[in-house]
Amino acid sequence: MKHIKVFAPGTVANLGCGFDVMGLTLDGVGDVLEVGVAENAEGFEIRNRSGVELPGNVEENVITPAVRALLEAYGRPVRIEVEILEKIAPGSGIGSSAASSAAAVYGVNELLGRPFSGKQLVEFAMMGEALLGGTPHADNVGPALLGGVVLVRGYRPFDIVRLPVPDNFFYAVAHPGIVVSTREAREALPKRIPLSDAVAQWGNVGGLVAGFALRDVALIGRSMHDVVAEPYRKGFIPGYDALKEQVLAGGALAMNIAGSGPSVFALASNYEAAVRISGEMKRHFEGLGIGCNSYAGRVSNAGARVVE
Amino acid sequence: MKHIKVFAPGTVANLGCGFDVMGLTLDGVGDVLEVGVAENAEGFEIRNRSGVELPGNVEENVITPAVRALLEAYGRPVRIEVEILEKIAPGSGIGSSAASSAAAVYGVNELLGRPFSGKQLVEFAMMGEALLGGTPHADNVGPALLGGVVLVRGYRPFDIVRLPVPDNFFYAVAHPGIVVSTREAREALPKRIPLSDAVAQWGNVGGLVAGFALRDVALIGRSMHDVVAEPYRKGFIPGYDALKEQVLAGGALAMNIAGSGPSVFALASNYEAAVRISGEMKRHFEGLGIGCNSYAGRVSNAGARVVE
Missing domain, CATH: 3.30.70.890 (GHMP kinase, C-terminal domain)
Structure with a gap:
């Protein structure tokens, strides 16, 4: 099994007027996961070693639908193990769930040889958001994956624009x-x-x-x-x-x-x-x-x- | 009396989603005015030689409130003569009134030695739009004066952003x-x-x-x-x-x-x-x-x- 340690940052969604369409990336705060991948194997495990309380049931973790969406698009059997090492506190308003989903799909994509684009990873990670909020939305997972500011132009078809942020900001x-x-x-x-x-x-x-x-x-x-x-x-x-x-x-x-x-x-x-x-x-x-x-x-x- | 010949282009406002906040500048179509200015004199005349039918009463011409707003800010007596040489047909939907207001205030500002910024000229020209539409708006006069695409961020306070347009567009x-x-x-x-x-x-x-x-x-x-x-x-x-x-x-x-x-x-x-x-x-x-x-x-x- 190949392993990788990945980080995904906290994010702030909405940005005032950009209600439901914009989010921005924070430096210095985020989730750290260790992701393991084995091809031609099956199974999915999440272990929480972050010290932050999370649902014990894998079906209630936002990582699960995000990774499953990726694997469905991948179309071949892969065994995944995720260890949550550091975690933004849930409910903190800086994209705790997005950081987990983003880090997980980012890590799996790296270990599989990057079959998917950044935009596709955002679409997978959105499925984690849907677990909590009812509808998939990208205003946190977009910046958590891509950095900078992400504008969600629309969902049908899914279209995002990444904008840079100024250096001294x-x-x-x-x-x-x-x-x-x-x-x-x-x-x-x-x-x-x-x-x-x-x-x-x-x-x-x-x-x-x-x-x-x-x-x-x-x-x-x-x-x-x-x-x-x-x-x-x-x-x-x-x-x-x-x-x-x-x-x-x-x-x-x-x-x-x-x-x-x-x-x-x-x-x-x-x-x-x-x-x-x-x-x-x-x-x-x-x-x-x-x-x-x-x-x-x-x-x-x-x-x-x-x-x- | 100093004279100058000025051109202001046609414009398209709204641009679909940018309803009430955006406008874009057209090349090759617009108004041409000859503007005359004499300081320490008084009076205001508009002559129409464009062949396009316009209101005969100076009070009904959009140029009048636009130039008056400029002169009020200028604060010294100036005699103004405007000759309309070429005119976009009114009602054409490509900013006919904005082209007149924009050309007039642009010409007067040039002859007075440019006391006003482009943004101020937009605010003066908006007064011409108010004559027709009831409220001053900048989505045509903005691009007619500044070129490119103009975003009207808001009116209180008045804030506009000029954006460039791509070369092959x-x-x-x-x-x-x-x-x-x-x-x-x-x-x-x-x-x-x-x-x-x-x-x-x-x-x-x-x-x-x-x-x-x-x-x-x-x-x-x-x-x-x-x-x-x-x-x-x-x-x-x-x-x-x-x-x-x-x-x-x-x-x-x-x-x-x-x-x-x-x-x-x-x-x-x-x-x-x-x-x-x-x-x-x-x-x-x-x-x-x-x-x-x-x-x-x-x-x-x-x-x-x-x-x-």
Whole structure:
């Protein structure tokens, strides 16, 4: 059996206006898996040595449908063993499930001699997301596999665009110890929205994509507004408006909800500011009696990769 | 009195998914004005020598509010004389009013020694659009002044992004002899739209902006879908679906409604295809007993400019 150790990074989906269509790659935080592959054999095993509690049943692990989708496309018998060594805490809002699915399919593809493209790997990894959210979506697994910023243009047919991120571009993420289910966050949204709001949103999506494509950090910051989901979802996050005001006044380029929350993220043009902002976010939630993990680091152009 | 002759090109607004936020510049078709300026004098005159019928009353000409907005910002007395030499036919759907407003403010700014930026000129020219449509909008005057593709990120504050267009990128436009007022075209649209449609639209807006920013012609073509306005507005354009099917089968990258219609446009990656497509469009409408003017040419990176 051949073995490989792979890393896939944490990601932030939505990016404000890019609700359901964009995600961005974090540096310095992610999952590490050891993947083993034996051709002309059968069987599938997942062992969790990460110290993070995960479902014991292999059918409830997001890795399973992702790897099965790959093997179905491969069409030949392969035995797979996955050992989870390091794991982003589930529910943290920085793409925990996506990092696992992405790392697993990336590792299997490497060991099989790379039969599949990055875009195909995204489609396989999406099946892991479907296990949790009901529908396959690519706004976390896209950047977890490909790095940078990924735009999901559409699903029928599946079409993604990878955009580079500027070199000096940093994130702060805070994960408050409250639970907001993806389903609850989705049900809070109206089924129909005013056309004028939709136009405002796609003006900003255009600005955000242009900002990344042209590496214009100020334009990225100006464009990261969400008039569609944030007004409803921020109600799940204690003191959200006050925190946002403070963080923006303190030099953040933008702040918004990470994915469907409850985590929040901010962007900054230097590392010191990102570290300071992550501290402010942590203190904000702790001041409200809510435990909080926070992270700061570089936004990354590198997605899933082999380590060691 | 100093004089200058200026040209501003025709433009296509909306570009499918970019409803209300994007416009693109056409080469080879536009307005030509002779603009005269005398400082420390007063008065405003417009003479029409284009042969195209225009309102005789200066207050009804789009040039007037555009130039007045500029002069108000300038803050000193200036006498202005404008002679319209060549004019896109009003109602043609390729930014006839925008070309006039853009050329006028561009010419005055040149003669005053360029006190204003391109973005400021767009804001002045928008006042001409407000005369016709009720609200100032920049999706035609933006590209008419700046060239290429212009994204209007938002109006409060006013923020536009200019994107380059690929070098080998051509348009076909057909203007059928039917009248669809901008107001009628707008009232056909629902006031609220399904969130899922809005997400599909901003995925495509992201793809379209990425396509221009990365000069990826295929991505531009794949992204130019409109699930919001086209389904309603195409009803004003006889045989629209059949024409679109024919034009796409014949090699166009995309086809959609130009602005609020009734003109239609298509994009192609070579000039011969654009010419052929413009002929097909013309024959389509003529076959339905509707007179039609058609144009084909290069999509342009050059906006308003001095001629001679």
